[in-house]
Amino acid sequence: MTPAGSVRTAPAKAGAAARGRARLSQGMPRRILVGALGVLVLALLWELYILLGPEDGVVVGGVTVLPRASEMAMPHLWVMFERILEPVTGSASAIPMWQAVLEASLFTLGISAVGWIVGVTVGLALALVMQRFKLAESAILPWVILSQTVPLIALAPLVRRWGAQLEFGAFTWENWMSVALIASYLAFFPVSIGALKGLGSPDTNHIDLMHCYAVGWWKTLWRLRLPASVGYLLPALRLAAASAVIGSVVAEVSIGLRGGIGRLIVEYAGAAGSDPGKPWAPIFGSILVGLVAAGFVGLISLFLRRFRRGEVAA
Amino acid sequence: MTTAARPVQHAVEVTEVSRVFAGRKGASVTALDAVSLTVAPGEFVSLIGPSGCGKSTLLRLIADLDTPTSGSIEVFGKTASQARIDQDYGIAFQQAGLLPWRTVTGNIELPLELHGAGKAARRERAAELIELVGLTDFAGHYPDQLSGGMQQRVAIARSLAESPSLLLMDEPFGALDEMTRERMQNELVRICAETSAAVVFVTHSIPEAVFLSNRVVVMSPRPGRIRDVLGVNLGRMSDRGENLREDAEFFHSVSRVRELLHGDTPTGARGVETR
Numbered sequence: 001m002t003p004a005g006s007v008r009t010a011p012a013k014a015g016a017a018a019r020g021r022a023r024l025s026q027g028m029p030r031r032i033l034v035g036a037l038g039v040l041v042l043a044l045l046w047e048l049y050i051l052l053g054p055e056d057g058v059v060v061g062g063v064t065v066l067p068r069a070s071e072m073a074m075p076h077l078w079v080m081f082e083r084i085l086e087p088v089t090g091s092a093s094a095i096p097m098w099q100a101v102l103e104a105s106l107f108t109l110g111i112s113a114v115g116w117i118v119g120v121t122v123g124l125a126l127a128l129v130m131q132r133f134k135l136a137e138s139a140i141l142p143w144v145i146l147s148q149t150v151p152l153i154a155l156a157p158l159v160r161r162w163g164a165q166l167e168f169g170a171f172t173w174e175n176w177m178s179v180a181l182i183a184s185y186l187a188f189f190p191v192s193i194g195a196l197k198g199l200g201s202p203d204t205n206h207i208d209l210m211h212c213y214a215v216g217w218w219k220t221l222w223r224l225r226l227p228a229s230v231g232y233l234l235p236a237l238r239l240a241a242a243s244a245v246i247g248s249v250v251a252e253v254s255i256g257l258r259g260g261i262g263r264l265i266v267e268y269a270g271a272a273g274s275d276p277g278k279p280w281a282p283i284f285g286s287i288l289v290g291l292v293a294a295g296f297v298g299l300i301s302l303f304l305r306r307f308r309r310g311e312v313a314a
Numbered sequence: 315m316t317t318a319a320r321p322v323q324h325a326v327e328v329t330e331v332s333r334v335f336a337g338r339k340g341a342s343v344t345a346l347d348a349v350s351l352t353v354a355p356g357e358f359v360s361l362i363g364p365s366g367c368g369k370s371t372l373l374r375l376i377a378d379l380d381t382p383t384s385g386s387i388e389v390f391g392k393t394a395s396q397a398r399i400d401q402d403y404g405i406a407f408q409q410a411g412l413l414p415w416r417t418v419t420g421n422i423e424l425p426l427e428l429h430g431a432g433k434a435a436r437r438e439r440a441a442e443l444i445e446l447v448g449l450t451d452f453a454g455h456y457p458d459q460l461s462g463g464m465q466q467r468v469a470i471a472r473s474l475a476e477s478p479s480l481l482l483m484d485e486p487f488g489a490l491d492e493m494t495r496e497r498m499q500n501e502l503v504r505i506c507a508e509t510s511a512a513v514v515f516v517t518h519s520i521p522e523a524v525f526l527s528n529r530v531v532v533m534s535p536r537p538g539r540i541r542d543v544l545g546v547n548l549g550r551m552s553d554r555g556e557n558l559r560e561d562a563e564f565f566h567s568v569s570r571v572r573e574l575l576h577g578d579t580p581t582g583a584r585g586v587e588t589r
Contacts, residue, residue: 205411208379214399215428223428227415307415309456 043077050074075276083277084284097278101264101285108248108260109289111176115183116244116293120237122184123191130192131199131225132217141196148189152247155182156254175257182255183247187240194236198229230307237300241293249286261285323391325480325512326353326376331385333371333538345371347537348385355479358506358513360523360530362571368538369516370484376514377405377482389480401429403480404473404511408488410465412457418444418468419453425475443471446505463494470502474509481506481513488518496559499525503554520575524548524567525558532574542574 053069067073084101087094126144130137159181163173202224210220252262264282271278301308333346346368353359361369374380375387378398389397397403404425412421422440431439444453447467457465466486473481487495499522506513506526517523523530527546534541546567548558558564 203409203411205407205409206413208407209405209411211379212377212398212403212405213425213428214401219428223424224413227413230415309414309458 072276079277080280084281097281101281104261104264105285105289109292111180112183112244112248112293114180115248116187116241119184119187119240119244120191123188124195126192127195127199130196144192152250153254156251160255175255178255179248179251179257182251183244186243186247190236190239194232195229198232199225202228227307230304234301238294238297241297242290245290245293324352325355327388329386331382331387334383344537347539349540353512353514355512356510358527360515360517360527361533362517362523362530363533364535367533367535369533373482373484373514373516401476402478403482404478405482406469406473406486408485410469412465412468414457417454417456418449421468422472422475443474447471463490463498479511481511483515485516520568520571524564524571530571532571544570
């Protein structure tokens with residue numbers, strides 16, 4: 001829209017685009033480096049506090065404002081990592097901690113994926129209905145927003161109880177399905193909002209053009225609205241992935257489902273008193289699940305890169 | 315078609331058309347008041363007038379992007395709506411309005427694709443049009459890699475994709491700088507000579523209107539009316555070229571249009587570029 005943009009000559013523009021791509025490809029190792037540096041700084045701060053912080057913390061008027069730097073409260077990083085390599089318990093049959101955490105992580109990742117897929121499907125469907133019918137938007141949108149104010153903890157027992165009453169033929173409702181459902185309950189929200197905004201994002205110019213071409217809603221959706229919504233949809237999908245993981249972890253705990261990372265976090269937290277390194281292993285596990293989920297969405301955005309080209313300036 | 319029995323069909327026939335926009339609290343704006351206009355096949359007609367004279371509204375009515383409050387519009391003897399459904403016209407706006415995720419070729423192919431043309435036919439037609447607008451080296455470029463003038467050329471190529479007999483253009487060169495603008499005008503004259511389509515062209519610029527048109531329709535605002543229609547005697551489209559801008563007849567027509575625009579208000583019509 002800028003006048004400068006319109007008078008710029010094409011070679012200059014193409015050059016700028018090429019430079020942009022070059023910057024992107026050069027920027028990749030740099031970005032990884034900066035990211036690694038961030039983690040390193042965090043680790044250093046942790047160790048520095050253990051080194052310098054008071055053993056009993058800082059207490060002001062009976063309130064602990066800074067944590068205790070004792071071995072029990074804040075274990076060294078190497079304690080955490082050594083602990084991951086050791087067996088879960090002292091018994092001879094115990095498997096190594098990393099294996100237990102990895103298995104639980106995979107379990108949770110699977111449930112999160114199911115929740116994410118269900119959530120994204122429902123979110124997209126809602127956005128499409130709201131886009132198509134103005135009435136549906138005013139009827140559904142407030143409920144969509146309201147839905148997120150219901151606390152997860154309140155929802156879990158309800159879902160579990162309703163699920164238990166479901167039974168047709170060979171199908172029986174299982175607990176993991178309740179967890180996935182709760183994960184999807186969190187995941188659908190950003191998708192429906194993001195997709196609604198994205199589907200409505202084409203400017204009147206493009207809408208007029210489609211009208212001139214005398215094409216219906218479906219063709220307009222496929223050729224114009226959906227491609228235009230990609231820029232809004234991808235951040236929503238990433239948010240949904242994070243929400244699905246958090247939803248699964250929390251719902252595992254509130255429903256009492258065994259085998260997942262949420263359950264492991266609660267279980268191992270009990271051991272903190274005698275085995276300070278142990279609770280950290282499932283925490284790292286849950287971070288891993290989140291990273292894999294985010295990475296998966298990153299992969300999707302790689303395929304949809306074409307649709308995220310800058311809007312035309314003219 | 316029995317040309318002997320029926321009179322020659324108009325490309326566009328606007329009869330006593332009014333468009334009133336309902337404002338808030340009963341206030342209404344009359345954008346067009348009893349406007350009548352005919353455009354012959356192959357004729358280039360410019361609509362010129364100050365901002366708010368309803369020239370864009372008239373174009374949108376012909377394109378069936380809006381419906382008149384009263385009066386009738388026929389395009390090739392059909393209702394405007396039927397003409398739109400039959401794809402009897404191509405359209406270009408002030409904003410190029412290209413889809414940013416499609417290449418130049420992809421953008422030009424869009425109308426063909428939407429109306430079910432085969433892939434090979436699409437490719438062929440797009441290549442033809444890309445050559446027509448002189449963008450052969452940029453066929454695979456995306457819109458954000460093109461200058462404003464190039465984007466507008468793609469938009470014009472797209473409007474020509476289905477070989478319409480009528481082109482509707484709403485200030486297509488309005489956002490371009492003066493040099494690019496004159497070059498685009500030269501090209502449009504050439505393209506029109508090659509396609510022999512009728513054109514309804516909305517503009518702010520007097521020289522642009524004169525240079526391009528067979529007839530210039532001068533409009534006045536509040537309410538939007540046709541003040542006068544001026545025939546331009548600058549020869550056939552195929553004979554018009556850069557040196558026409560130095561022609562005495564060209565200057566004569568420019569001052570005629572200017573006089574008509576200023577009309578009975580000697581202070582000058584605001585919002586009209588006299589460049």
